Every structure is written in C-alpha cells, then in structure tokens.
Amino acid sequence: xxxxxxxxxxxxxxxxxxxxxxxxxxxxxxxxxxxxxxxxxxxxxxxxxxxxxxxxxxxxxxxxxxxxxxxxxxxxxxxxxxxxxxxxxxxxxxxxxxxxxxxxxxxxxxxxxxxxxxxxxxxxxxxxxxxxxxxxxxxxxxxxxxxxxxxxxxxxxxxxxxxxxxxxxxxxxxxxxxxxxxxxxxxxxxxxxxxxxxxxxxxxxxxxxxxxxxxxxxxxxxxxxxxxxxxxxxxxxxxxxxxxxxxxxxxxxxxxxxxxxxxxxxxxxxxxxxxxxxxxxxxxxxxxxxxxxxxxxxxxxxxxxxxxxxxxxxxxxxxxxxxxxxxxxxxxxxxxxxxxxxxxxxxxxxxxxxxxxxxxxxxxxxxxxxxxxxxxxxxxxxxxxxxxxxxxxxxxxxxxxxxxxxxxxxxxxxxxxxxxxxxxxxxxxxxxxxxxxxxxxxx
Numbered sequence: 364x365x366x367x368x369x370x371x372x373x374x375x376x377x378x379x380x381x382x383x384x385x386x387x388x389x390x391x392x393x394x395x396x397x398x399x400x401x402x403x404x405x406x407x408x409x410x411x412x413x414x415x416x417x418x419x420x421x422x423x424x425x426x427x428x429x430x431x432x433x434x435x436x437x438x439x440x441x442x443x444x445x446x447x448x449x450x451x452x453x454x455x456x457x458x459x460x461x462x463x464x465x466x467x468x469x470x471x472x473x474x475x476x477x478x479x480x481x482x483x484x485x486x487x488x489x490x491x492x493x494x495x496x497x498x499x500x501x502x503x504x505x506x507x508x509x510x511x512x513x514x515x516x517x518x519x520x521x522x523x524x525x526x527x528x529x530x531x532x533x534x535x536x537x538x539x540x541x542x543x544x545x546x547x548x549x550x551x552x553x554x555x556x557x558x559x560x561x562x563x564x565x566x567x568x569x570x571x572x573x574x575x576x577x578x579x580x581x582x583x584x585x586x587x588x589x590x591x592x593x594x595x596x597x598x599x600x601x602x603x604x605x606x607x608x609x610x611x612x613x614x615x616x617x618x619x620x621x622x623x624x625x626x627x628x629x630x631x632x633x634x635x636x637x638x639x640x641x642x643x644x645x646x647x648x649x650x651x652x653x654x655x656x657x658x659x660x661x662x663x664x665x666x667x668x669x670x671x672x673x674x675x676x677x678x679x680x681x682x683x684x685x686x687x688x689x690x691x692x693x694x695x696x697x698x699x700x701x702x703x704x705x706x707x708x709x710x711x712x713x714x715x716x717x718x719x720x721x722x723x724x725x726x727x728x729x730x731x732x733x734x735x736x737x738x739x740x741x742x743x744x745x746x747x748x749x750x751x752x753x754x755x756x757x758x759x760x761x762x763x764x765x766x767x768x769x770x771x772x773x774x775x776x777x778x779x780x781x782x783x784x785x786x787x788x789x790x791x792x793x794x795x796x797x798x799x800x801x802x803x804x805x806x
Contacts, residue, residue, distance in 0.1 A: 389649075398785075629753075641746050645743070645749070650779060
C-alpha cells in the first residue's frame with residue numbers, strides 16, 4: 364500500500380501500521396474461522412522451516428567496509444540489501460549490539476547522486492577565495508556556505524566533495540553553488556573519479572553514512588520464532604526483509620524477504636486453504652486498499668530524478684508511469700532501476716535532463732522497438748492471478764487499471780498480498796513490540 368509518509372515520528376508510524384492493518388481486516392470478506400485456522404497454523408510453523416537464501420549463506424557487510432566495496436559486494440552477489448555488522452561488537456550474542464541496520468543498494472546510489480551536485484561544484488571550482496570553506500568543511504554548514512540548499516545540502520557527506528577539492532588545491536568561492544546544475548550536466552567520468560578514486564569518497568565507510576540516510580531497521584526473528592511473526596513484520600510493520608537468527612549465536616541464519624514469501628504462496632497452489640483465498644476476487648479482499656487519488660504516479664515527460672525523489676520522500680519502492688490527465692499507464696519505474704544510472708555512464712552523464720520515458724527506453728527489454736508493458740490487472744481479477752503475476756515476473760507491485768482508458772486506479776504490493784492471509788491475534792506482539800520494534804523506530 365504505497366502512500367505518502369508525511370510524519371516521521373515513531374508513534375505516528377505505529378499508528379499508521381495499526382490503521383493499515385485495521386483497514387485490511389475490516390474489508391476482507393473471508394470466513395473468520397478460515398482466518399483463525401490459517402493464523403494458528405502460521406503461528407505453529409517455525410521460522411527455521413523457511414527455505415534458505417540461494418547459496419545457503421546470508422551475505423553480511425561490515426560497517427567499516429567502504430561504500431564503493433559495499434556496492435561491489437551487492438552487485439557481485441546479485442542482491443539488493445544485506446545486514447550491516449558492527450565490527451566493535453565482536454562475537455556478542457546480542458543482535459542489537461552486533462547489527463546496525465540493513466544496507467540497501469538503491470539507498471547508496473541515491474546518496475551518491477545527491478552528492479553529485481556538490482562534487483560537481485568541487486570539480487568545476489577555480490577561484491581562490493573560500494569564505495569559510497576549507498578541507499574540514501562538512502555537513503549542512505559547508506553546503507549553505509556554497510549556496511546549495513535542498514536534499515543535497517543535508518545528504519551527509521556531500522560537502523566533503525568541497526573539502527576534497529580544497530585539499531587538492533582547488534578552492535571554491537561563495538556563490539559557485541548556483542552553477543552546480545551546469546557542472547553536473549557535464550560531469551561525466553570526473554564524478555566517478557571523485558567518488559571511486561579520490562579522497563574522502565574513496566575511504567567513506569558504510570558506518571560513516573549510516574546516520575545520514577534512511578536505513579532499513581534490523582529486526583530479527585529467532586529460528587524458533589513463528590512464521591506468523593515474520594509475516595506480520597513483512598506486512599503490517601512494513602519491513603521488506605526479516606533476518607532470522609539463532610538465539611545465543613552471533614550470525615544471521617536466513618534472510619526472509621517479501622518476494623520470497625509471495626513466491627512461496629504461489630507454490631501452495633492445490634492446497635485447499637490457498638485455493639479458497641486465491642479464488643476470491645480482489646473486491647472481496649478490499650483490494651486495492653488505496654483510493655485512486657492516493658496513488659502516487661509520475662508522468663512520462665517528467666525527469667527521472669523526480670521519480671526517484673518521489674520514491675525516496677514517500678518511502679515507496681516503485682511508481683506507475685502515466686500519460687495524460689486520465690493517467691493512462693505506460694510503464695513502471697522501480698527504485699531498483701536507479702542502479703542503471705551508475706551502471707550505464709551514458710545515462711548518468713545526462714541524468715539531470717533525462718525524462719522518465721527516455722530512461723525506460725534505455726533500460727528496458729525491447730520488442731519491435733517498444734518498451735515491455737507494465738504488469739497490470741483489472742479490478743475483477745482474482746488474488747490468485749495477482750500472486751501468479753507477482754511471483755512469475757519477480758515484481759514487487761501490480762497496478763490496477765480501469766476497463767476503459769487503462770488509467771491507474773490502484774496498486775497492489777507484496778505487502779498487501781501477505782496481509783490478506785493473516786491477522787494479528789490480540790496481544791501477540793506485546794512483549795516483542797515493547798522490546799524491539801519500538802526501540803528501533805525511536806532511533
């Protein structure tokens with residue numbers, strides 16, 4: 364259920380989680396006895412029974428690892444996220460000491476892109492006065508001194524680019540920030556040189572940027588914990604992945620994602636309980652949970668950078684690409700697609716002018732010169748058909764369109780699908796909620 368996330372305080376987050384789940388439960392037209400039976404069954408299935416990640420070993424990244432190396436590890440292992448291990452914790456069996464969070468590939472690239480504007484300033488600067496800017500200038504103060512405001516000014520290490528330039532004998536003067544857009548437009552390979560080869564970017568560690576960007580919380584379930592707890596964390600509590608740990612042992616045993624759970628549901632075809640729910644039309648489950656006016660879209664002629672900013676600001680993983688006032692859907696942009704801005708230098712060198720449509724044409728598979736169509740369904744589709752599309756296409760959302768103009772009227776996410784199969788029994792999470800979830804959300 365992709366909706367704007369305007370209030371960042373932890374109590375409001377918890378209120379939103381409750382409201383989301385209450386909405387789902389109130390709309391589902393399933394026999395209560397069936398929901399009770401399923402919930403009881405999931406409560407008796409241990410988390411250790413869930414299939415292991417490919418290769419059987421969870422990839423972890425040390426907090427002292429450089430950002431560049433972290434990206435390399437994620438790319439080589441073909442994964443989008445990994446637990447971040449605190450090297451100072453040693454072999455502590457306490458997961459709150461041992462793990463700092465979950466690193467996300469897309470979040471790193473967003474950080475890099477937001478660093479680009481000031482990196483461009485540093486590279487292009489050539490005057491000899493610095494108005495308070497020096498090699499030690501970091502954070503928002505350094506950015507303001509340059510005249511740069513907005514997200515780039517608070518991205519954490521963005522001003523370090525200025526420090527790098529100063530240390531190298533290139534000094535920026537006051538007001539040069541206004542020329543940053545022009546500098547970025549022609550940045551090209553110089554940006555990669557600064558980020559990947561020059562200090563301080565070359566030595567920037569995962570831990571350094573940990574507090575300057577949005578990170579997924581590390582909220583594990585024990586191997587003897589229930590799959591019901593896992594499913595609730597992946598649905599009601601909006602986690603995209605749940606680590607599984609063995610009590611008293613320091614390492615992560617498994618990493619259960621929303622995608623893996625929906626893949627598992629697809630494999631349950633033929634079982635009575637699954638077939639009963641899968642046969643329900645979306646309307647019987649209250650899907651889509653969001654009204655059409657709440658669906659966040661991006662027009663195809665808007666800039667691709669705006670699409671990624673919308674995802675970041677609203678903490679959602681994808682957007683439908685639409686055209687015209689009736690919002691006819693023509694494509695989909697996922698936060699995972701942001702990797703192409705770094706993997707394809709021809710895209711990055713022009714990313715400030717690149718439209719969503721041009722971006723899709725560049726990265727998508729083509730058939731007869733056309734971009735592959737987005738995954739959609741009609742409002743009268745069954746839940747089973749939605750699960751099949753999500754699982755077989757390995758996508759995270761499917762868009763509901765009207766019957767006439769193919770206009771977007773809703774979106775169904777992996778979170779929504781998982782929520783259809785469970786409910787939260789009274790007081791189930793009282794102990795776990797007080798000691799773990801609240802603590803992490805309040806950080």
